[in-house]
Amino acid sequence: MLFTRASFVIALATSVVAAAPLERRWGGWGNWNHDGGRPWWTPSSSYLDFGKRFPGADSNAPTCDLSQAVMPTAPTPLPAPAPGLSLSHVAIGRGTQNYTCDLTNATAPPVAVGAKATLFNVSCLAADTPALLAKLPSIALDLPIPASDGDDSSPAYQDISGHHFFLDATTPFFDLDTTLHQYGTGQFKKANSSAAPTDAVLGTNGQGFGSVTWLKLDAKDAAGQVLQEVYRLNTAGGQPPKTCQGMAAAFEVQYSAEYWIWAQ
Numbered sequence: 001m002l003f004t005r006a007s008f009v010i011a012l013a014t015s016v017v018a019a020a021p022l023e024r025r026w027g028g029w030g031n032w033n034h035d036g037g038r039p040w041w042t043p044s045s046s047y048l049d050f051g052k053r054f055p056g057a058d059s060n061a062p063t064c065d066l067s068q069a070v071m072p073t074a075p076t077p078l079p080a081p082a083p084g085l086s087l088s089h090v091a092i093g094r095g096t097q098n099y100t101c102d103l104t105n106a107t108a109p110p111v112a113v114g115a116k117a118t119l120f121n122v123s124c125l126a127a128d129t130p131a132l133l134a135k136l137p138s139i140a141l142d143l144p145i146p147a148s149d150g151d152d153s154s155p156a157y158q159d160i161s162g163h164h165f166f167l168d169a170t171t172p173f174f175d176l177d178t179t180l181h182q183y184g185t186g187q188f189k190k191a192n193s194s195a196a197p198t199d200a201v202l203g204t205n206g207q208g209f210g211s212v213t214w215l216k217l218d219a220k221d222a223a224g225q226v227l228q229e230v231y232r233l234n235t236a237g238g239q240p241p242k243t244c245q246g247m248a249a250a251f252e253v254q255y256s257a258e259y260w261i262w263a264q
């Protein structure tokens, strides 16, 4: 529903203010106010007024029928989720892909060494307005990365699902437990990948080296966790240059993606 979209925009917009107080505004969609230096959002347009039609929309996340949500299909389709699993959560990730380079070899390709992203709960968008959801990774890519020390108990952060990072170079971790919500945690390993569509964005502000592959991740220890499979879909950005020429020994590339999380 649209109020969910509004909440997502608020969460991202909060980080805009944190990054550049007073310098950037969401013209026409509402106003930022300040009380003792702490900004808050005053909805003043029809976009955010949609939220007011749902009592408690800002304090109680709605429950959506995730069984209605359908994952986007990669150009070369990824394998389907294992039988018996159900869709548990859908998040937008916004962060960086990390790479290292062999500085002694300019023709060597950068090596992926992990990623770090803040996850935003878009489960209801996935169930109700998938066409809108599909556009969010490329929109989020052009917004600043939320401060990692953001106060996730703040109402503006109510739609943060959690955080995604790597425990080692091959072990992506999803931590969906915050002070406000407990959606689970899990360690994963890469199961399959598929190139992003050829028309996927190149990077921030339309510049860069392309969008990272779509992925299927499986639980590292299926018996030891509830969250079983994760799909990274509709990626935006994150690809490194083809070679290490001119690159630092370690560098980051901005990205965003949808994460579809399946559970027992």
Ligand SMILES: *[C@@H]1O[C@H](CO)[C@@H](O)[C@H](O)[C@H]1NC(C)=O
Pocket (backbone or CB within 6 Å): 004, 061, 062, 063, 064, 088, 089, 090, 121, 122, 123, 124, 125, 159, 183
């Ligand atoms: C957040 O995710 C949960 C599922 O983990 C879902 O029940 C809830 O409705 C979601 N909230 C929003 C705002 O999408």
Ligand SMILES: *[C@@H]1O[C@H](CO)[C@@H](O)[C@H](O)[C@H]1NC(C)=O
Pocket (backbone or CB within 6 Å): 077, 078, 079, 080, 191, 192, 193
């Ligand atoms: C990836 O998935 C495709 C399609 O299901 C399959 O043909 C292929 O064997 C899989 N690759 C790996 C490495 O599992």
Ligand SMILES: *[C@@H]1O[C@H](CO)[C@@H](O)[C@H](O)[C@H]1NC(C)=O
Pocket (backbone or CB within 6 Å): 105, 106, 107, 108, 109
């Ligand atoms: C440099 O990297 C290229 C591409 O990976 C590789 O073929 C070549 O052997 C490497 N050269 C050296 C000196 O390691």
Ligand SMILES: *[C@@H]1O[C@H](CO)[C@@H](O)[C@H](O)[C@H]1NC(C)=O
Pocket (backbone or CB within 6 Å): 098, 114, 115, 116, 165, 166, 250, 251, 252
């Ligand atoms: C890579 O990712 C980690 C978090 O996993 C981060 O702390 C680090 O600064 C990143 N960047 C580089 C260039 O290593």
